[in-house]
Amino acid sequence: MSSPLSNRQVRLAKRPEGAATRDNWQFTTEPVAEPAEGGVLVKTLSLSLDPAMRGWMNEGKSYIAPVEIGAVMRAGGVGRVAASRNPAFAVGDTVYGTLGVQEYALVPQEEIKRNGLAKIDLRAGTIGQWLNVLGMPGMTGYFGLMDVGQPKPGETVVVSGAAGAVGQTVGQLAKIKGCRVVGIAGGAAKCDWVVKELGFDACIDYKAGPSAVREGLKAHCPKGVDIYFDNVGGDILDTVLAKLARGARIIICGAISQYNNTTPVQGPKNYLSLLVNRARMQGIVVFDYADRYGEAVAELSGYLKDGRMKSREDVVEGIDTFPEALTRLFTGENFGKLVLKVSD
Amino acid sequence: MSSPLSNRQVRLAKRPEGAATRDNWQFTTEPVAEPAEGGVLVKTLSLSLDPAMRGWMNEGKSYIAPVEIGAVMRAGGVGRVAASRNPAFAVGDTVYGTLGVQEYALVPQEEIKRNGLAKIDLRAGTIGQWLNVLGMPGMTGYFGLMDVGQPKPGETVVVSGAAGAVGQTVGQLAKIKGCRVVGIAGGAAKCDWVVKELGFDACIDYKAGPSAVREGLKAHCPKGVDIYFDNVGGDILDTVLAKLARGARIIICGAISQYNNTTPVQGPKNYLSLLVNRARMQGIVVFDYADRYGEAVAELSGYLKDGRMKSREDVVEGIDTFPEALTRLFTGENFGKLVLKVSD
Structure with missing residues (x-):
């Protein structure tokens, strides 16, 4: 990286009772750090907004740990590798991972080892499709x-x-x-x-x-x-x-x-x-099916290519719109897979 | 049969709202008829009282048709063949079938063809056990x-x-x-x-x-x-x-x-x-498992005989006690499989 970048982030400020509102979130801006040995820095392109996110905001055990108060909100998304100290990833690679609601995600080696970051092939589908039918x-x-x-x-x-x-x-x-x-x-x-x-x-x-x-x-x-x-x-x-x-x-x-x-x-x-x-x-x-995603992606991308399957995304732009964008899922305002576009 | 026998019966008089009471039942006594060609007359020995009976008293579709108003209440039970015009059954055979809450059941040929009557072997278990673990x-x-x-x-x-x-x-x-x-x-x-x-x-x-x-x-x-x-x-x-x-x-x-x-x-x-x-x-x-009852009976009767499994029945005597006996299931008063003994 040539110069220090700033990283806009959305953090969980307090747990909601009922529907989440802007009050549940805190916006922070931090300088972007360099990845440690074995880690990767990813620039967020688009994030997946999902109903399950509401559950992650609650306290208490579920199939996945809750997001802690003060932590960057968890979100899966597609990004581009901006810096890499891991031989499996090169600058410019397009990747899918749990990037969080932020402009840049530092993905450490341990997370990569847990299959927390995967290269994706934009020939198989668009970024929107990788967050939708292929995601x-x-x-x-x-x-x-x-x-x-x-x-x-x-x-x-x-x-x-x-x-x-x-x-x-x-x-x-x-x-x-x-x-x-x-x-x-x-x-x-x-x-x-x-x-x-x-x-x-x-x-x-x-x-x-x-x-x-x-x-x-x-x-x-x-x-x-x-x-x-x-x-x-x-x-x-x-x-x-x-x-x-x-x-x-x-x-x-x-x-x-x-x-x-x-x-x-x-x-x-x-x-x-x-x-x-x-x-x-x-x-x-x-x-539970992580080791079989490949077979599903191969089959579904075939259907997308031959036109037997279509995919529709509802794209909202800008990380600052995250609180209101998420709400659209619960009011049914979204039409198709809800995607938050963070960067080109 | 040598002389006309009388058949005491319990019929559904009206459908219950909430718990069933004696008012839901009507007692009738009819002469016993001869079986038609292919049919069998069974003397009821003991009847199985089951929670599912409450459902059969309701109107409306379930996994089995409701008992009609005025009909003899449905009940499975063990009986002894009193007269037979079916070569598969001899007088004196012990049988299991849907006998109904009555002293004698006429089982027609069609019902027998639908596997509605089966000979049972009292060497595999007692009558009580045939209504319980083997039933x-x-x-x-x-x-x-x-x-x-x-x-x-x-x-x-x-x-x-x-x-x-x-x-x-x-x-x-x-x-x-x-x-x-x-x-x-x-x-x-x-x-x-x-x-x-x-x-x-x-x-x-x-x-x-x-x-x-x-x-x-x-x-x-x-x-x-x-x-x-x-x-x-x-x-x-x-x-x-x-x-x-x-x-x-x-x-x-x-x-x-x-x-x-x-x-x-x-x-x-x-x-x-x-x-x-x-x-x-x-x-x-x-x-749904009727064609596999034999394998289960063989396994379970083995456990009963070698003492690895026990069976407890709560026996109430007399067909006239049926309304109150049934109620015991829902208050939890019964201790073990509830059986109504109708005759020796």
Whole structure:
């Protein structure tokens, strides 16, 4: 590096109760340090904004440690190597890793050894696609659908958050695998896009009225639901439970309707449908499949290239907009995978 | 048959709201008819009283059709062939089938063809055992634990309703398979019996206080719960969900705490523990395993004979006591498999 660079950062100032606001964040600017032996300095290009981030802001054990108060907010993203003291990375390499919400990330050797930084090939997909279908959302959708859901041709697959990052991958992949696919999304524009652009068989607008999901499932899933990929929880999960087919599989990927709750999570009161229908409900955490990302990326990038799969990103620019950008996920304002562009 | 016999019957008079009472039943006495060609007349010896009966009294689709108003209440039981026009059955044979709550059951040929009547061998077990470990509860426990739970030696298995019919089979079988087994039951007497007689590693008395289950799981499941066999639902299910080990399996067999509800079923608000722990929750209906009952009976009767497994029945006598006998299941008064003895 030729001159000292400044690093704008977003840190967790206090844990939210309910929805996160700008008050939960603190902005800092620090000089960029040199990487230590074996480490790499990465310039952040684009960050992935995900519903799971809300969970990381809470205290208490989950599948991953919470972000500490005062720490830079955790975020996965794509960056460019700006300085390297690690022979596996050269200046200019494009990489994916847990960069954090900051302009520059120092990735130490230990983190690189834990597979915390990976070179990515922009010939396989754009930066946006690497944060979407080829990134964590895509991996989540791929392994959740294929490993947990085990779709068979002709089965009916329902996916909530259908226009979101995970939902687009799940629905398009299920179509490629020969399933009937019904999405659930908020608003006519998203539903139109899911059907017309992504090729889902139908999409239910859950905002269309209190019985929209129930009536939509009745209309579009005449043989019941074989696989439900759940990103939202709450009432929608309960409504789908009431429509399960014999031997159904429910993939629990998230519950975005519940993450800002200040009251206990809403339990699925129709869970005994699992008994009546000999069905199962199973959770997935994408990190468990890290050693198989390569096979999924190869398959999905093939679909992107031959046009059988599309990918849509909703790009917000500027690190200072992070607090409001994150909020868009929970109000459903984002349309497609939400990406925070930090730098070119 | 030499002379006309009278048949005392218990019929469903009206569907219950909440707990069933004597008002829900109607007693009738009819002359016994001769079996038609291909049919069999069975004299009821003992009937199985099961939590699932409460569900059969409700209107609406479940895994089995509801009992119609005015119909003889459905019940499985052991009887003796009193008259036969079917070459597969001789007078005096001991049989298991859906006899109903009545002194005599006419089983038509169609029902026999659907495997609705099976000869049983009293050398493999007593009548009580054929309604318990070798009967539907035992089959439910066997296939639920082995097929859905897939226990591995050293794993921790928790079973609710531990002193009940399904629970005794599950816990003892899990011990035989090399697991650590923790029961949950109501009252010190049942817990003592489960540990001292059945050999469970521990048993938690859920009636001992509001935090008894939570504290008991903490004390007895230091590595978390690998398999939870759930017969009760409600708060206990939620408390176990909070203690799951990575990769846990929950077998949903029933939810006796919820069957008398006049409000919606209590959904498990801790279900996102399935996500955090990559765990699954799956329902089981025993009838799906009908073609494999033989293998389970052979294995379990071996354990009964060599003393590795015990079986306890709580026998109530007289068909007229049926309404109150059934109620004992829901108050937890029964101690062991509840059997209604109708005749010698």
